[in-house]
Amino acid sequence: MTTTPTRTRPSASRTRGGIGESVGRPDGVPKVKGEFEYSSDLHVEGMLWGATLRSPHPHANIRSIYTSDAEAMAGVFAVLTHEDVPGRKVYGMEIPDQPVLAWEKVRYQGEAVALVAADHPETARLALGKIRVDYEVLEPVTDAETAMSEDAPKLHLSGNELRRVDVRHGDPEAAAEVVVEGEYEVGMQDQAFLGPESGLAIPDGEGGVDLYISTQWLHVDQDQVAESLDLPPEMVRLTLSGVGGAFGGREDLSMQIHACMLALHTSRPVKMVYGREESFHGHVHRHPAKMRYEHGATRDGKLTYVKANLIFDGGAYASSSNAVCLNAATFACGPYDVPNARIESHMLYTNNPPCGAMRGFGAVQVCFAHEAQMDKLAEKLGMDPVDLRLKNAIEPGMKFPFGQEVPYPAPVREILGRVREIPMPDEQEAMGRDLRELPGGVSNTTHGEGVRRGVGYAVGFKNIGFSAGFDDYSTARISLSIEDGEPVVRVYTAAAEVGQGLVMVQAQIARTELGVENVVVEAADTRTGSAGSTSASRQSYVTGAAVKEACEKVRERIFELVRDEFGESDELAIEDGNIISDGREIAPLMEILDDGEISEIVEFHHRATHPLDENGQGDAHFQFAFAAHRAVVEVDVELGLVRVVEIATTQDVGKVINPKALEGQIEGGIAQGLGLALMEEIRIQDGEIQNASFTDYLIPTILDMPPVKMEILELADPEAPYGLKGVGEPPTIASTPAIVAALRNATAMELGRIPVRPEHIIGIPKKPPDELPQPESSRYSGIGRLEDRRET
């Protein structure tokens, strides 16, 4: 019984595979056959292998680098340092502050110091061991508070405070009848995409280079690579290679400049592939945060004010920290009507690994805090937590604390009400169950003892697309032609498909608009104009709109041809490759086009957004997406082990483009939210990552993920193509606080820090380890330590 894709909604045209259908992935067959080429699979004759020497010290000066031994090794073709950077020696998403290769100073463990190209990865690795770097090790600045203090060492010329965003709204000193305070902390989560950073750089023999790469934004890579190679952008051509997931972790550069430098230096193709340990050091992570909140309300539960002090650890370099700092400030209060607010959002440099974009981008951190506060307030008021949220839910026409009017649709009330209506999973007798349905699973830690059930709710929201004045436009070229007797539409964009299904959405839009079934979405490369970043849940909206408008232009030109030839005046349409005029078939496309090609390019710019003023006021965002979650958990309160029984969610998506792909985004986002709630954290001690491997950085397995019940709302956004909203990030925002709320419900513990560890659930106080375990004697988890690599 194979289920055929049910057509949930009559698509605009009878052409199959349009908007609203669960169309399959065009790259699906090669992916299930293991023939899809990812950037780590690239192979070309005569290619060399690149490798990166990384600093073992979180903070040190470099006195000198000796490369002669490595250069002398057989099979080594190049050993490069900062002196070999042809152009600008620094790069960065917003501020050029990160060295391509360190020269004077290293600011985080894992920072790139030198490069090697060799004929075998093993040779390259051994060559790294032969490069001697004379470090003067310095005391690292290991947390954001220390970095803020006056006497902390200045990690960058202009000090350690990278950015501060204040939001002042109404009178934050307004009196309140009931006040709740709280301190909240979010650990450093990793994107943990499965495909390692990788790519292949091929010199074109005329000083230029072609780079095949996994990334989220070809053009921002191209600009930074061209700048550091001192080449005009046209001589640095990037093509998207198969991407093994991204979640924000591929927006910054990893090996792009490095591979191109090695390729140009050796005049040989160079492939670079990070292993998992190097990947943990080689990309940015989600910003850890320390947050202090104070909520004031009336006795009957109406919010009076919200005060929040947010401190983010941006790590050694800026990446996209500025934008995360702003996002957090604008979403600090949650989707509630808050008459008075004072928010301070601080972004600090430290010697910890650099942090940047990860799915949720600043909204995840503050949502954990404001939803915990709402539960604390509800408890103090003796109110049901959902009723308290409903009473304060923000609505279109109101003003966000940062001054922007809430645009329609903003269904906070509807999604909260509905998630509560979704039927609860039936209660199971704890004793005598199959081990796999108990906390601890087959590790046999309980047969039902200590198991308590908890239920928790949370609602979150975020901006879709880029904000505060940044114009993240997208470019699309559509070409319609006849190929061996068949009308074919080719879609050209530079938009990165990282697994989210954009290739399907682009094809569905083209089929819906042009009534042609045979649509080919071409490989993304920098020959087409920028499509902006595949992040901020924005591609279906912005690139979708560019594709839609370009198709409309092509369609209009066809109709002009039809009118010239047939003089038709009334409404024309194209269905199944034929021109239709109110039901009557006039002519097949082939006749109109014969062997010509119609091609149009569109650069779509969404509504302009504006920077915030010094009081944090401004129309900073152009679309908002909302999602509510309910989590049911079972906790073994004696051991602190957790089983998530079920997650129910309601989300407003404006218009369902591809039902199955939407469900995949929601279920995948919830899995990452669950991971942050229960197990995911990069543990750092004195600036050093303790768990740079999948052995100790745990992401949810299939045995950790509960069934998901979801209800989708389709309230069309008038400004968006087909009324759609971005869907990628909302599932990761409120799923985490919903799970923690359920844990609090089951255990009555404070749980102010995520990920929640068993120690927190059973109330073992968090105290620093009495003595640091010595490397050999008693440290059992040897894996994931950079120093061990230097023993060989």
Add this chain to the structure above:
Amino acid sequence: MPGYDRAELTAELKVVASPGAERTPREQVEAVRRVAGDSGLAHEAGPETTVLAGGRGEVLDAVRRVVETALDAGAHVVEVKVEAERDAERFGS
């Protein structure tokens, strides 16, 4: 250098330290770095290079102060490259 909140103006200043001056090349670079740092816009961009990133007005003021400091410290040559962000004019200015 596109990104999220891109700086409207980026200025790259490279001090070509002159060996004969009172102050050593090292001191010339340090002097430049200190005054650049005080502008709140500066990052190191190479052994002798500093980059200033920010709004048009503040960057140009800082460039002037940095060049003056370099000359006072004995350097004869300061290479300056100023780059306006392609879409700068759309910055609601």
Add this chain to the structure above:
Amino acid sequence: MQFLQPHSWREALEARAAHPGARPIFGGTDVMVDLNFGRKRPETVIDLTRVPEIREWNREDGLLRIGAGVTYTRAITELGNLLPGLAMASRTVGSPQIRNRGTIGGNLGSASPAGDALPPLYASHAVIEVASTRGTRRIPVGQFIIGPKRNVLEPDELIIAFIMPEAEGPQQYAKIGTRNAMVIAVCSFGLALHPESRSVGACIGSAGPTPIQPRDAENFIEDVIEEHDLWESRAEIPASALDRFGVLASEAAMPIDDVRGSADYRRHAVGVLARRTLTWAWNEHRGVAG
């Protein structure tokens, strides 16, 4: 790096004698991780997957003699009834892929305190048989592992088998992990009831430099069972005795703080696991569900 692939046990011993300290490899679940991560790259590796003798297990004068090459999957499918404790522990190891290759001999070779197969061997007083061209010797498991990742194997010796009694009473194994699959033990506890010898075997895993047998806890509960003549009556063990057993077990633990868990938590959890596994095993002995 030299790769040797003996096809008989004799050949394997000769290879090991010729290259003292050469690293044996069977499932590769530990050796290969070090190799892939470029850490310990041994001079010589001896692949034991083609040596038939260590893949067998049989009965030998009333005891089970299990080859070092028996994988976790086979421990589950073939030894599930004979050694339920070891089978339970094997089921918590890694994943199907890991269990199909990883061996109990490998666990003994790595001697990691977090090795899942180890507590059941301690709880049933297993003996490890090692051999070299000079001869064979047998070492009780408690004396075989002497420190984190260190055992008493001589540079020219290989582990051939481990010998332990078939389960004569209920056995249990429980392990704490911060995820419901594929986790290295934060701490674990193995327990075996031996009604015929009127003794209780227990072992703490991953909460000390080596697996630890909590002698005081064992002796205490054996005395309680004797005093109330519970082996025969199969009556309930008083709750206070079960709790005391847990306290004594946690006092025997010597945990550290590391990335997987804090020392205080490990101490607490060992106590809870000890009490619960004893409760389940005793209920099974009494023929009561739960």
Add this chain to the structure above:
Amino acid sequence: MKLRLMVNGESRETEVREGESLLYVLRERLGLFGSKNACEQGECGSCSVYLDGELVCACLVLAGQAEGSEVVTVEGLSEGERLHPVQEAFLEAGAVQCGFCTPGLIVAAHDLLSRNSEPTEAEVREALAGNLCRCTGYEKILTAVQMAAETTP
């Protein structure tokens, strides 16, 4: 050193370095890129292959250990254009997003169904617990395996 083995029904021979894993040999020497290198530690399952009929992580098998063995990779499960029911089901159910975990999951699901043709949901979860996926949240993968179980004769 020389390595001779059967891969997807064909006998192959290639020169390997002693320290290389079977995964490296499959990918870089035999051009079979279907098995993936997400962790090279046996923690992610993206390199799952059959070795002499057993589901294993190819990254944890030393190349020499596969001498004379029979290896089946994801590329060996479909015949030409005809997909195996498990592959068909993964597409049908929407269980593929970035697809980096897909090859390992398909081999693991193939192994499960060959041993247990009607697995319960709990059995499917335990059998696939060694295959990490970061995009899908596993729901559609469970649906795909149930669908494949129903169609496999």
